[in-house]
Amino acid sequence: MPFKTINLQETPSSEVYSLLSGAVAPRPVAFASTTDAAGNVNLSPFSFFNLFSSNPPILVFSPLSRIRDNSSKHTLDNVKATKEVVIHIANYELVEQMSLASTEYDTRVNEFVKAGLTAVPAVMVKPPRVAEAPVAIECKVNDIISLGTEGGAGNLVICEVLLIHVQEEVLDEKGRIDPYKLDAVARMGGDYYIRANGNNIFVLPKPSRHKGMGIDQLPGFIRNSSRLTGNNLARLANLPAPPSLTEADEFRKEPIVAYTISKYSSQPEKLAQELEKLAQKLLEDNQVQAAWKVLLLMQP
Ligand SMILES: Cc1cc2nc3c(=O)[nH]c(=O)nc-3n(C[C@H](O)[C@H](O)[C@H](O)COP(=O)(O)O)c2cc1C
Structure with missing residues (x-):
């Protein structure tokens, strides 16, 4: 099978972004609510995101500096200032409002209002949570690690989970999250998303406890x-x-x-x-x- 091999030295960073974000996909989305030091609210999605530890429970997402002018995103400025965030898991029902919230509004603009979402007070942190989101995770920010100095550099926001809110509707009878009910969405390259629902969820039993023969x-x-x-x-x-x-x-x-x-x-x-x-x-x-x-x- 023929392969195209890409040499990073000869490739503009926008193309590297496009290739890698197309390949490392689908990615879950952290829909992050933060506030600045004065209490102004911000809400933005970040698909450079995952769960990295369960004990302690740690989520990491990464606001990049803007590729075009190396400026920093409001969410990053906010978590640096307040060390708090509420991370929501977006489902299909919310996906277009989530995308709308990614619009680059001015600092003081509250994306809850722009995206028509309901802000309810969180319990342990100042940023409000999105009432409509199936899962809202209140976190404190333990560390922020900058990965570079050029446009497109990531900033790992290392979040420790303090409290989890889950809509009862997405739980099964044993209190676990039912993937069919969650109806989560994930980001792929470009404008592509994927919806995890009954049409494409499949079950693959874990390798047997007795070692498989290979x-x-x-x-x-x-x-x-x-x-x-x-x-x-x-x-x-x-x-x-x-x-x-x-x-x-x-x-x-x-x-x-x-x-x-x-x-x-x-x-x-x-x-x-x-x-x-x-x-x-x-x-x-x-x-x-x-x-x-x-x-x-x-x-x-
Ligand atoms: C689904 C989705 C995922 C995104 N993921 C990221 C990401 O991982 N990192 C990033 O820097 N920007 C990401 N963006 C773009 C930001 O949401 C966008 O730049 C937003 O305006 C940042 O808002 P802020 O400046 O208020 O923090 C994503 C946008 C969408 C729609």
Whole structure:
């Protein structure tokens, strides 16, 4: 596969920004409420953001100095002055108001007002929180680390979580955040966003507690299959050991397997293809043991 290799020495920083922010995606968005020393409120989104520690609970986001004139963003000035912030998680319902709040208004302009969002007092910090946001996280700022002196330089705002507000509507019966109900949005390159909802959330069980055998341990006729994808092979290799040949042989009696074998008994190549197809379908339905048994029936 051909690759384009980008040499940073020959690339303007705006292009580096565009490539990296396109590649490191999707990124969650910290919708940050801050105040200046006089109490003027500011609200802006930052997708250079993530969770970096759970004990102590630490979030980090990064307001960059403006690429065009190296000036500093109000949010950065505010956290330097007050060491407090409320970070909200924006969902699809809020996404356009969040984007509107990223407009570069003058210092004194309150983006809660501009974006039509409701400010309610926070409990432990001065900046207000957004009533409409599904999650609001009150934080104190422990440290701010500047990453450079040129336009586009990041500033890591290291935030320690003091208090978390979660809309009950987005919780499941065990009090955990239900990803389907959260309906979070994340930023990709340019003007692209992604919505984490029922159409694109998928479940990938964690690697089994017993060490998976690894793709290198799969029999050659499976590992070198032209049908099975890397994802298919990884799912097979997540088991500590394959089922036994006796178990696989027993599986011949399964109606779909018995039917396939009898239909293609006189065409060994076609039979192998059909069994592989069936195994792939079983893998996609997360029936890994069954897929293994079908594949073992193809063993040369
Ligand atoms: C979804 C989204 C994510 C953004 N992420 C960042 C970011 O990570 N860092 C940054 O410096 N600006 C980011 N911006 C742009 C800022 O929100 C914008 O410069 C804003 O005007 C800053 O406001 P302030 O000067 O009031 O702090 C983002 C904008 C949007 C819409």
